[in-house]
Amino acid sequence: MATESDLKTVLDGLAGTRGWQEDFYRHLHQHPELSHQEHRTATQVAERLADTSFDIHDGIGGAGIVGVLRNGDGPTVLLRADMDALPVREATGLPYASTATTTDADGSEVPVMHACGHDVHVTCLLGAAQLLSDATDHWTGTAVLLFQPAEETGDGARTMLDDRLTDLIGDVDVALAQHVLPFPAGIVGTRPGSALSAADSMRITVHGRGGHGSMPQATIDPVVLASMIVIRLQTVVSRELAPAEPAVLTVGSVTAGSKSNIIPDHAVLELNVRTYSADSRDTVLNAVKRIVQAECQASGSPREPEFELYDRFPATVNDEDVTERVADAFHRHFGECSETLPLQTASEDFSDIPDALGVPYTYWGIGGADPDTYRSAEAAGRVSDDIPVNHSATFAPVIQPTLDTGTQALVVAALAYL
Numbered sequence: 124m125a126t127e128s129d130l131k132t133v134l135d136g137l138a139g140t141r142g143w144q145e146d147f148y149r150h151l152h153q154h155p156e157l158s159h160q161e162h163r164t165a166t167q168v169a170e171r172l173a174d175t176s177f178d179i180h181d182g183i184g185g186a187g188i189v190g191v192l193r194n195g196d197g198p199t200v201l202l203r204a205d206m207d208a209l210p211v212r213e214a215t216g217l218p219y220a221s222t223a224t225t226t227d228a229d230g231s232e233v234p235v236m237h238a239c240g241h242d243v244h245v246t247c248l249l250g251a252a253q254l255l256s257d258a259t260d261h262w263t264g265t266a267v268l269l270f271q272p273a274e275e276t277g278d279g280a281r282t283m284l285d286d287r288l289t290d291l292i293g294d295v296d297v298a299l300a301q302h303v304l305p306f307p308a309g310i311v312g313t314r315p316g317s318a319l320s321a322a323d324s325m326r327i328t329v330h331g332r333g334g335h336g337s338m339p340q341a342t343i344d345p346v347v348l349a350s351m352i353v354i355r356l357q358t359v360v361s362r363e364l365a366p367a368e369p370a371v372l373t374v375g376s377v378t379a380g381s382k383s384n385i386i387p388d389h390a391v392l393e394l395n396v397r398t399y400s401a402d403s404r405d406t407v408l409n410a411v412k413r414i415v416q417a418e419c420q421a422s423g424s425p426r427e428p429e430f431e432l433y434d435r436f437p438a439t440v441n442d443e444d445v446t447e448r449v450a451d452a453f454h455r456h457f458g459e460c461s462e463t464l465p466l467q468t469a470s471e472d473f474s475d476i477p478d479a480l481g482v483p484y485t486y487w488g489i490g491g492a493d494p495d496t497y498r499s500a501e502a503a504g505r506v507s508d509d510i511p512v513n514h515s516a517t518f519a520p521v522i523q524p525t526l527d528t529g530t531q532a533l534v535v536a537a538l539a540y541l
Contacts, residue, residue, distance in 0.1 A: 125538035129261035130456070133534055136257050137527060140250045144526050147171065147249065149219040151242040152519075155208030155235045157225055158273035161186040164206050164245070168270050171249050175256035177268065180291050184283035189291055190252060190268035197264025198296040198540045201482075202251065202533055203473055204244035205274035211236040214516040239513045240303035240491060243520055245270060247301075247529030254534050264541040267292045269476070277322075277436045280475035289480065297445055298477035298484040299536050301529060303491040304467075305512045307498070308525045310490035311453050311532050312464030315446040318486055319439035320371070320397040321404055322470035323432055325411065327352075329419055330426040333388035342386045346379045348422040349390035352415055353377065356394070359410045364403055371397040371468055372407060397468050399438055408432075436470035442483035449485050452539040456531065464488045469513065487536075489529045491520025 125133070147167075156164050165186040172179050177190035186206070210227060212234035213220045223235040248268055255266050269288075273279030306312070329352070331345030353374050360370045372394065379390035394411070398404040415428050453461040464487060477484035490497075492510050500509035511517040 125262045125541060127455070130535065130538050132261050133254050133258040133538065134531060136254045137250070137530060140253045140530070141527065144246050144250045144530070145522055148242055148246040148522060148526060151245060152237050153219045153221055155221050155223055155237045155242070156206075157210060157227060157233075157235055158207040158276040158279065159185055159228070160225065161206045161272045165270065165272070168206070168245060168249065172252060172268075175252050176259065177252060177256060177266075183288055183291070184272060184279065184286040186272040187279070187283045187286075188270040189288065191292060192256060192259075192266045194259045194265065195263040199265040199267060199292070199294060200537045200540050201267040201269060201292065201295045201298040201476070202248060202537060203269040203271055203298065203300040203476065204248035205241045205271045205279070206245055207241060207273055207275050207279070208235050209238045209275060209514060210234060211238040211514065211516050213238070215519040217519055236516065238515060238518050239275070240518070240520055241274070243303045243491065243525060243529060244301065246526055247533055250526065250530035251533035251537070254530070255537065262538055262541040266537060266541065267295065274472055277434050277472045280472040284476065284479050295477075295480050295482045297540055298480070298482055299449070299533070300473045300484070300486045301532055302471070302486070302488055303520050303525060303529065304488040305492050305510050305518070306488070306490040307492055307494040308490045308521050308523070309494060309528050310460050310462055311457050311528060312462045312488040313441075313446055313450040313453060313485065314464035314466070314487070315441050315443045317399045317438065317466060318441050318464065319467045319469055319471050320399055321438035322434065322436040323396045323404070323408060324434040325394050325396070325408070326431040326433065327392045327394070327415055328389055328429040329392070329415065330389050330424050330428070331387070331422070332425055334386050336384035336386055339386065343423055343425065344386050345388065345390040346386070348418060348424065349377055349379060349392055351422070352392060352418050355414050355418060356411065359407055359414070363406055363410050368403050369399055369466065370403055370407055371395075372411075397470065436472055437474045437478065439471050439474045439486050441485040445483045446485040448539050449487070449536045452535050453532065456535045487532065489525065489532055491525045493521045
């Protein structure tokens with residue numbers, strides 16, 4: 124573990140990285156790329172890493188980049204940032220706003236925006252790379268930087284693991300990651316134990332018997348069937364989980380029919396489940412299947428329903444000891460700006476990496492909202508109205524102190540071990 128004096132010396136270099144980081148961030152924000160398309164972003168990351176002492180490995184799992192700096196004996200610390208953007212049309216009005224469009228995996232033309240802050244994550248990790256590389260006399264061990272594609276689709280981490288990641292980096296002692304969130308910039312929040320939910324999306328097709336709207340007696344109406352399923356699913360969280368066990372079940376899409384006087388022969392429901400433990404995950408998913416099958420039987424459905432699970436994310440459960448160590452380091456460095464991270468219902472695939480490597484990890488949040496705007500909104504009771512959240516077309520973290528805070532947090536956490 125580096126001394127306070129060593130940490131101060133490493134972070135003294137922040138004044139020299141700040142300028143290029145801000146320019147890099149604006150450029151990256153203006154030129155986002157969707158999941159599995161992050162090739163230009165990866166090239167820019169590799170070019171920036173080329174100015175450091177890190178050994179660079181590119182094309183891991185597609186567009187993934189790994190940087191490794193072996194600096195004598197000591198622990199191996201993995202730091203990760205995600206790189207992909209979202210199919211969102213930006214509405215921030217910023218001078219560096221994205222106007223990009225591209226073709227998605229389904230062949231549709233879509234707008235693209237860094238609406239989740241991954242441009243912040245990349246920029247901060249590159250800054251941390253520069254600081255660590257420029258001050259190798261002040262720490263020992265191995266720093267592994269992982270720039271991951273396709274977090275938004277939930278398969279980027281697994282793709283890198285399937286493509287020689289473990290062979291490249293060898294044994295790792297601890298894994299660390301962060302995310303920019305809609306609370307005041309300058310704040311760093313940690314949380315032991317459950318931090319982010321697991322997520323499962325499910326597509327359900329139920330079958331009826333179509334016919335004329337004037338002769339419903341000759342049909343089995345899948346619209347009514349789907350409606351009964353939606354209503355009954357509202358009881359899963361409230362009646363099948365303990366009151367203290369958090370979970371969310373959302374039916375986000377119901378599709379059926381093409382005309383007012385035609386009863387269709389099938390309906391499709393798409394739902395999303397968020398849970399924090401393996402037991403509650405199994406309980407909710409099993410309850411969904413049981414309810415759907417029972418309602419189909421009650422309606423006399425002529426065929427069994429069909430279930431498709433997709434976009435699955437693991438739960439993020441922070442190691443207690445690692446989180447305590449990192450939180451202590453944050454408290455010493457950030458003082459009162461180091462807080463407890465509230466339980467998040469968002470989901471991430473970061474934990475796939477340390478879980479596969481068999482190492483403990485912690486994942487923390489940094490604020491990205493303008494502090495004055497946030498305080499005013501909080502005082503007026505309008506935080507949910509005035510502060511854009513991740514995935515919003517108006518989500519745009521303030522450049523500073525967000526970048527400085529995120530860069531420092533990565534270095535402080537890493538030097539709690541190196």
